[in-house]
Amino acid sequence: MDILQLLIIGTIVGSIIGLGAMGLTLSYGVMKxxxxxxxxxxxxxxxxxxxxxxxxxxxTSPIGNFSFGFGLIPAIILAILGVGCFAIITDHFVHRHLxxxxxxxxxxxxxxxxxxxxxxxxxQMIWGPTAFRFTTGINTALTLPGDLKIKPxxxxxxxxxxxxxxGLYLLLYRTQLGKAMRATSDNSELASIxxxxxxxxxxxxxxxxxxxxxxxxxxxxxxxxxxxDTGFTFLLPMFAAVILGGIGNPWGALxxxxxxxxxxxxxxxxxxxxxxxxxxxxxxxxxxLFRPRGIFGSSI
Amino acid sequence: MTALxxxxxxxxxxxxxxxxxxISIQVDKGEIVTIIGPNGAGxxxxxxxxxxxxxxxxxxxxxxxxxxxxxxxxxxVIAGASFVPQxxxxxxxxxxxENLEMGGFLRNSGINERIKEVLSMFPELEKRPxxxxxxxxxxxxxxxxxxxxxxLDPVLLMLDEPTxxxxxxxxxxxxxxxxxxxxxxxxxLMVEQNAKEALLRSDRGYVLVAGExxxxxxxxxxxxxxxxxxxxxxxxxxxxxxxEGN
Amino acid sequence: MDHQYEKNFxxxxxxxxxxxxxxxxxWGVGFLTTVAIFAIVALALNLQWGYTGIFxxxxxxxxxxxxxxxxxxTLPPPSKFESHILGLELPVLIGWFSAALAGGLLxxxxxxxxxxxxxxxxxxxxxxxxTIIRSIANTTEGFVNRGSGLNGIPRxxxxxxxxxxxxxxxxxxxxxxxxxVYFGLQRVTAAPWGxxxxxxxxxxxxxxxxxxxxxxxxxxxxVLGGAIMGLAGALWAxxxxxxxxxxxxxxxxxxxxxxxxxxxxxxxxxxxxxxALAVGFFWFGTPLIQEDLPDILGTRVFQLRELTVxxxxxxxxxxxxxxxxxxxxxVSRFITKRKNMYQQLD
Numbered sequence: 001m002d003i004l005q006l007l008i009i010g011t012i013v014g015s016i017i018g019l020g021a022m023g024l025t026l027s028y029g030v031m032k033x034x035x036x037x038x039x040x041x042x043x044x045x046x047x048x049x050x051x052x053x054x055x056x057x058x059x060t061s062p063i064g065n066f067s068f069g070f071g072l073i074p075a076i077i078l079a080i081l082g083v084g085c086f087a088i089i090t091d092h093f094v095h096r097h098l099x100x101x102x103x104x105x106x107x108x109x110x111x112x113x114x115x116x117x118x119x120x121x122x123x124q125m126i127w128g129p130t131a132f133r134f135t136t137g138i139n140t141a142l143t144l145p146g147d148l149k150i151k152p153x154x155x156x157x158x159x160x161x162x163x164x165x166x167g168l169y170l171l172l173y174r175t176q177l178g179k180a181m182r183a184t185s186d187n188s189e190l191a192s193i194x195x196x197x198x199x200x201x202x203x204x205x206x207x208x209x210x211x212x213x214x215x216x217x218x219x220x221x222x223x224x225x226x227x228x229d230t231g232f233t234f235l236l237p238m239f240a241a242v243i244l245g246g247i248g249n250p251w252g253a254l255x256x257x258x259x260x261x262x263x264x265x266x267x268x269x270x271x272x273x274x275x276x277x278x279x280x281x282x283x284x285x286x287x288x289l290f291r292p293r294g295i296f297g298s299s300i
Numbered sequence: 301m302t303a304l305x306x307x308x309x310x311x312x313x314x315x316x317x318x319x320x321x322x323i324s325i326q327v328d329k330g331e332i333v334t335i336i337g338p339n340g341a342g343x344x345x346x347x348x349x350x351x352x353x354x355x356x357x358x359x360x361x362x363x364x365x366x367x368x369x370x371x372x373x374x375x376x377v378i379a380g381a382s383f384v385p386q387x388x389x390x391x392x393x394x395x396x397x398e399n400l401e402m403g404g405f406l407r408n409s410g411i412n413e414r415i416k417e418v419l420s421m422f423p424e425l426e427k428r429p430x431x432x433x434x435x436x437x438x439x440x441x442x443x444x445x446x447x448x449x450x451x452l453d454p455v456l457l458m459l460d461e462p463t464x465x466x467x468x469x470x471x472x473x474x475x476x477x478x479x480x481x482x483x484x485x486x487x488x489l490m491v492e493q494n495a496k497e498a499l500l501r502s503d504r505g506y507v508l509v510a511g512e513x514x515x516x517x518x519x520x521x522x523x524x525x526x527x528x529x530x531x532x533x534x535x536x537x538x539x540x541x542x543x544e545g546n
Numbered sequence: 547m548d549h550q551y552e553k554n555f556x557x558x559x560x561x562x563x564x565x566x567x568x569x570x571x572x573w574g575v576g577f578l579t580t581v582a583i584f585a586i587v588a589l590a591l592n593l594q595w596g597y598t599g600i601f602x603x604x605x606x607x608x609x610x611x612x613x614x615x616x617x618x619x620t621l622p623p624p625s626k627f628e629s630h631i632l633g634l635e636l637p638v639l640i641g642w643f644s645a646a647l648a649g650g651l652l653x654x655x656x657x658x659x660x661x662x663x664x665x666x667x668x669x670x671x672x673x674x675x676x677t678i679i680r681s682i683a684n685t686t687e688g689f690v691n692r693g694s695g696l697n698g699i700p701r702x703x704x705x706x707x708x709x710x711x712x713x714x715x716x717x718x719x720x721x722x723x724x725x726x727v728y729f730g731l732q733r734v735t736a737a738p739w740g741x742x743x744x745x746x747x748x749x750x751x752x753x754x755x756x757x758x759x760x761x762x763x764x765x766x767x768x769v770l771g772g773a774i775m776g777l778a779g780a781l782w783a784x785x786x787x788x789x790x791x792x793x794x795x796x797x798x799x800x801x802x803x804x805x806x807x808x809x810x811x812x813x814x815x816x817x818x819x820x821x822a823l824a825v826g827f828f829w830f831g832t833p834l835i836q837e838d839l840p841d842i843l844g845t846r847v848f849q850l851r852e853l854t855v856x857x858x859x860x861x862x863x864x865x866x867x868x869x870x871x872x873x874x875x876x877v878s879r880f881i882t883k884r885k886n887m888y889q890q891l892d
Contacts, residue, residue: 114859274685
């Protein structure tokens with residue numbers, strides 16, 4: 001395939017990885033542990049949206065050239081709220097206790113793995129092992145100059161990523177809550193010494209991290225399909241993006257996501273596409289060897 | 301007259317390891333009180349326990365006639381006692397202004413006015429409010445950390461070795477600012493390595509050895525005390541020359 | 547009640563009881579054989595995680611590389627329907643030895659870039675290794691026969707008995723292997739080497755201050771653990787006779803092993819074996835009662851046991867962090883050193 005065409009697909013996939021990675025890096029920075037349930041949070045978001053879009057029979061009449069209807073809006077809202085709340089609840093029942101006990105970040109990471117396994121099992125119990133699509137309709141690709149193809153849905157994915165990034169920027173740099181999140185990420189002990197209720201900041205971080213992940217999940221399902229393990233297999237590219245960009249740095253995570261996505265797609269020009277899942281791993285190892293604190297440095 | 305802060309028989313330390321044993325100290329309104337002692341005496345541990353960072357195994361802490369023994373670090377600030385740790389006392393990825401906003405996180409109004417007031421004491425910070433705190437020099441960091449702690453108009457400021465690792469000139473400057481803060485009515489409780497300079501400016505001082513309080517005198521008395529001079533102030537001179545490089 | 551029970555019991559013909567008994571014995575033998583292999587993997591993970599604090603989330607990668615190595619060395623050359631490398635028809639024991647070597651080598655390769663970094667980076671990297679090894683096995687033409695897997699892997703010592711008695715031979719082999727690994731690990735973990743590992747796990751800075759090259763010690767534990775996992779993979783391949791990439795999934799090959807170690811109690815070898823027995827009984831036992839469960843549960847029994855594995859991890863972390871068997875506190879000179887460190891922090 002044309003390199004430019006691969007670049008376009010890479011950008012789209014990279015946007016999705018990047019958006020998910022922004023959520024992952026936020027919780028990593030504030031909570032300090034690697035959330036191994038993040039991929040499954042993503043799957044939860046997909047299926048919550050799927051419930052609205054297909055099961056409830058909304059969103060059948062498409063808007064313009066897109067494959068989805070207005071049903072996508074309540075679907076996105078439900079997914080954001082659902083995943084955000086789920087993240088907050090699991091923290092409340094599991095990680096908060098471990099934190100109070102003074103458990104290390106490794107214990108918390110293992111706990112997140114357990115939560116991920118449970119979530120994955122429950123999703124499979126409800127929706128089974130088959131793959132679904134949001135819509136059955138064909139999303140006709142637009143032809144750009146140079147015979148490049150891009151689907152309207154894919155333009156929507158990139159636009160939504162951009163929108164989320166701007167929103168996150170405004171939150172982190174223009175609001176007191178966002179600044180307190182950055183402060184807690186820098187040094188949570190000092191944040192509480194300064195009078196910030198870090199428990200509340202953690203809750204807000206889970207909510208925002210979960211929300212971003214939910215949106216990324218919906219975009220991934222739109223681009224391909226949804227299955228009980230779709231998010232889990234997406235965990236490695238997201239972690240690679242987080243480490244590439246430096247832990248706790250959302251802009252780094254977005255850029256890292258784009259790098260991973262584009263490299264993954266471009267690699268198919270030279271190697272068997274079956275090796276695609278290995279590309280994030282190779283990037284990760286190269287990064288760990290030469291710049292373990294990420295391109296922009298990490299906050300922890 | 302009742303004390304602003306009274307620490308009664310407090311024991312504290314880390315899990316399974318008591319470091320400070322039954323210490324009692326007092327700080328009156330508008331006073332500067334300094335705790336000195338050799339390395340490992342438990343000075344910083346005591347300060348952290350008062351600030352609510354570490355839990356107290358026993359004893360009580362009374363601030364402004366309110367029992368604050370069980371308060372968490374974030375609630376101690378609300379009660380009126382601000383704490384500046386010795387290291388990691390700023391948010392490096394936040395700007396100077398944002399650091400101060402975090403100090404005033406619990407303020408409902410007048411945050412910008414208070415930032416102006418606080419910064420007027422430290423002109424070198426005032427000049428570039430949007431500089432990332434991580435780029436500041438050691439002295440500027442200390443200034444920012446103290447400014448941050450003043451954002452909620454505390455009645456008591458607790459400083460853990462505010463002049464450690466600073467050059468003599470910067471040390472002098474920080475001590476001058478501490479005087480200014482005291483003149484504005486804020487009491488100060490600090491732990492100091494540069495004991496002589498600190499004691500000369502203190503109303504009272506406590507000597508802590510191996511987690512026990514061994515002596516309480518006025519600052520100048522302690523400086524004049526031959527035992528204290530031999531044990532802490534003389535030994536400290538070598539340390540000062542060591543620190544010169546920083 | 548009693549009377550009725552007796553009547554029902556009497557109604558069952560003797561032959562059925564006999565068949566059930568044979569079935570139970572067969573299942574029991576097969577179960578213990580499998581659990582012995584899993585216990586070896588759990589012991590290896592316990593060496594890495596329990597004793598040294600190495601956060602390996604890619605256990606299945608080591609297991610898989612061992613299984614494939616031994617299979618490729620012992621299999622006959624590929625038939626025209628298969629396409630894989632090697633097929634040297636070497637003795638099984640050489641296959642096992644090479645499998646351990648391969649597992650250790652993989653650990654060395656992963657450990658070099660990651661062991662000196664933050665501990666959770668190793669977990670992220672090892673999850674990736676499992677993914678990449680599976681995708682290599684699945685994708686590469688003429689390497690390990692891709693998705694069709696390797697079949698007809700020769701058995702060890704199967705020329706002594708007839709086919710129906712071989713299961714006993716197999717069980718004995720596995721128990722011998724398990725004992726060897728268990729007592730070997732008991733020895734090394736009780737030795738000064740094991741004490742250094744624990745000191746590193748509990749406080750890396752202190753161990754470093756005491757003049758130990760922590761990275762090199764952690765590497766040794768990681769490589770030894772990886773080698774044992776590789777060996778277990780080979781045992782597995784020669785027990786089942788056929789292997790394919792999809793069989794080596796993260797859940798069965800990594801997370802179930804983690805659950806065994808967490809349930810048994812990390813940091814002691816007895817705990818790892820008991821955890822393997824308990825979790826293994828649950829994991830391999832649940833499908834058997836599938837038909838006895840109400841439909842709503844029966845059809846979801848595989849997801850239910852997966853859910854339980856996740857739940858066990860979380861519940862044990864929260865309520866029984868030391869597992870069923872608690873690690874014996876070892877008084878070491880590092881503990882006193884650590885206390886001194888704390889005092890100096892002030």
